[in-house]
Amino acid sequence: MKTQIGVLIHLHKFINIDLSTQGIYQLRVSVPGAQPYLIINSTRQEPMSVNEVDEKYICYPENIHRQYFYSQGFLIIYEDEEMLANVGCAFRLEEIQFNSNIQIIMDLLFLDIKSIPDIHSENFAERVMHLHSKMKPVSHASFLISNPHHYNQMYYPVDFDTNHFCSVQTQIFTIPLNISITKQYLEQQIKPQLNTFIYQTIHVLIQDRNILLDQILNIQSDKKIIQLSYKPLEYHINNPDLINLITQSFYELHHDLYVLWCELISILKENYRNLLLLLQQDYCEQIKLRWMNCILINTSQNIYLQSHINHELAKLKRQNLKNTEFHRIIYKEAIIPLHSHPFFYRTTYKKEGLQQNSNDIPHYIVLLHGYQGTSYDMRYWKAILNIRFQDQLKLILPTCNEFINNISIKxxxxxxxxxxxxxxxxxxxxxxxxxFVGHSLGGIIIRAALPLLNSFQIYMHTYISLATPHCGYAPSKSFLIDTGLMVIQKWNKCKTLQELSQKDNKNIDLTYLYQLSTFEGLEWFNNVVLLASHQDHYVPFQSALIQKTEETNDQKILIYNQMVTNILSRCKKIDRFDINFLITKKKLDKLIGRAAHIEFIDNLLFVKMFIYLFDEFFI
Known part of the structure; x- marks a missing residue:
């Protein structure tokens, strides 16, 4: 028994996130063993973006050549540049075995700008036409369809690799268009196992037909599809006309699936937007469902997080976690074993009086780097927020304090x-x-800036700090960090580090950090979200989560606990997260505890998981 499979790839938008080299980029898609036969051009349904590639820099038209489908070729020069491709291709895979897998390969082709003539010339596209043969694949994404005899559909934001970091909004569909069965095969299957045969073939096709029909009618409620011909039949082993009835059902179902497949292609041409939104929502739900396995549940009544306990729980769960997949279309490069994911331990403290903000208004999110950093440090947060929420957010990456060494936090x-x-x-x-999202020192600078932004207080929504030493270094138990801070302060005479270590005044309760604990600001937010890691030895765990430490007569600890009280007394709602990373690199960063500190901004998987799992903080 063999099957003819229809495969459809639709490329909506290409977004430059962090491509390291300027040049011409193009997407090439192939399905091994299949022949591309139809290019699908979609009618534009969204307004022109300010970041869109200029039409004169669209160098090569979409086309089919041999076994490949090529998207448009386009010149990428600027950060955040977008190319609205809105193009797709249908492939036909002839006579594959009924339970075989299908592979789809998407290559990212590239031609360096150094090989291109003057890009400002009037006839740029004509001048580069002869260079197409010089384009080379620099990265690829591959997809595996494990059940091609089912109707499959999936959306993926394909991001290739971090050296060629872009996003291609991709939709993939597969459908069994024809199952070839001989009369002899039917006779062999019917007698011993009629019900099993019907269940594995006709019932599957009926299910495919109904899913696709419901989806089409859901997207186009006024659509009437009158060409469908399948009528349910009953199959009895003693019926002398049984084989003809089964053959008739196959014929009618194949006819209906082909009609619906053509309707799907028509939707992608004329009304792709609704289908895209539907599949994007489904993708978010599925990816969240998978990543929920990496959330550790707090069963105690304690609102504070206990780092050593969470760390042991994470290690135990990593050992016992089974790597389950539920996608029928698997993006192979994106599937990382669950046991190697970051693990999240969360607790929430909530008071009354949260205000409700509308979702229909602009949402600005400020992404602020840490000590001696730049806005580039927050590139993964920027990228994934853009991919997940697209035009719903406006991101601000301040540059005012880049490379600053010796000025005060104020x-x-x-x-x-x-x-x-x-x-x-x-x-x-x-x-x-x-x-706001602030990493390390950035989280403190944001808090210090809030009183100056009090005219915006009614607009405040979410404050997120990533490994921020909110209450200084009094609870620190890291000899390396304490010594390192002292050496840097003596070497650089750094005002910022003096304030962080509360050495800017002999009286601790007169230090800037203590004074900051009394400032207004955090009470304006619906969400105050604090992230820390037991593995981070750069920032004390308790300080990052604004938690009290053990009672003692030590003056520093008493002042520290008072700072915690000062801050918490104002907050309406606090979500605390203890993040456990699987850090395998044996480098100096791991030895001194810095590795976990920078994982909050450098671990792309962590950033994806946090933004998708806890999207309520951003909407």
Whole structure:
């Protein structure tokens, strides 16, 4: 028994996230053993984006050549540049075995800008036409369809690899268009196992037909499909006309599936937007369901997180976690074994009085780097927020404090506040949401800037800190970090580090960090989200989560606990996360505890998981 499979690939949008080299890019798709036969051009349904590739830089048209389908070729020069491809291709795979797998390969082709003539010439596209043969694959994505005799559909934001970091919004569909069965085969199967045969073939085709029909009618409610011909029949082993009845059912189902397949192609041409949104939502639900396996449940009544306990729980769960997959279309490069994922341990403390913000207003999110960093450090957060929420968010990556070494936290906060005020003023919006994500020192600078942003307090939505030493280093038990801070302070005379270690005043309760604990600001937010890791030896765990430490007569600890009280007394809702990373690299960063500290911004999988699993913080 063999099957003819229809495969359909639709490429919606290409987004440059962090491509390291300027040049011409193009997507090439193949299905081993299949022949591409139809190019699908979709009618545009969204307005022009300010980041869109200029039409004159669309170099090569979409085309079919031999076993390959090629998208348009386009010149990428700028960060965040987008190419609305809106093109797809149908493939036909002839006579594969009924339970065989299908592979789809998407190559990213590239031609370096150094090989291209003057890009500012009027006839740029004509001048580069002869260079197409020089384009080379630099990265690829592959997909495995394990049940091609079922109707399959899936959306994926294909991001290739971190050296060629872009996003291609991709839809994939497969359908069994024809099952070839001989009369002899039917006679052999019917007598011993009629019910099993019917269940594995006709019932599967009926299910495929109904799923696709329901989806088409859901997207186009006014659509009437009158060409369908399948009528349910009953199959009895003693019926002398049984083989003819089964053959008739196969014929009618194949006819209906082909009609519906053509309707699907028509939707992709004329009304792709609704289908895309439907599949994107389904993708988010499925990926969240898979990643929920990596969330550890807090069963105690303690609102504080106990790092050593969580760490042991994570190790135990890693050992026992089974790697289950539920996608019928698997993006092979994106499937990482669950046991190697970061694990999340969460606890929530909530008071009354949270305000409700509308989801229909602009949402600005400020992404702020840490000590001696740059806005580039937050590139993964920027990229995944853009991929997940697309046009729903506007991201602000301040540059005012890049490479700053020796000015106070207060001065850096002033610069940040001025940059945010200037940005939003130029946007000319009067109703919006404002959120913040700060890594390490960035989380403190954001808090210090809040009093200067009090005119925006009714717009505040979410505050997220990533490994931020909110209450200083009093609870630190890391000899390496304490010694390192002391050496850096003596070497650089760094004002920022003096303030972080509360050495800027002889009286601890007069230090800047203590004064900051009394500032207004966090109470304006619906969500205060604090992330820390037991493996991070750069920032004390308790300080990052704004938790009290053990009672003692030590003056530093008493002041520390008072700072915690000062901050928490204002917050309406606090979500605390202890993140357990699987860190396998044996480098100096791991030895001194820095590896986990930078995982919060450098671990792409962690960033994806947090944004998809806890999307309520961003909407």
């Amino acid at each position: 001065q850096q906060a002033q610069e940040l506040a001025y940059e945010i005020i200037d940005y939003i003023t130029h946007e000319k919006v009067y109703d919006f949401k404002l959120s």
